Amino acid sequence: MINYSIQAHEVTFEFKEDINFETVRQLETKVREISLPETVSHLIINLQHVKFIDSTGVGFLISWIHPLTSRHRVTVINASIPVKNILQICKLDSLVEIA
Secondary structure, three states, rough: OEEEEEEEEEEEEEEOOOEEEHHHHHHHHHHHHHOOOOOOOOOEOOOOOHHHHHHHHHHHHHHHHHHHHOEEEEEEOOEEEEEEEEHHHOOHHHEEEEE
């Protein structure tokens, strides 16, 4: 699922499974439950354990991240080459930093 940790001005979200049609509903529920402190200015999305992301997963990431970019810097880290390629093809790299 998702683990998250808050440290000062930074929140790290670590996805523990693929982001696809089968997992998106649970992931959406989980991220909507998380309340970010006002002091947070940077969100880090760790995709180290994500081996596959489909169009439903990309849609979820965009709908979750887009509203956050007005108040926070967002960085995607540890994406595998195939996942990073999908995110770039879908132009997510124009919305967030993909490291």
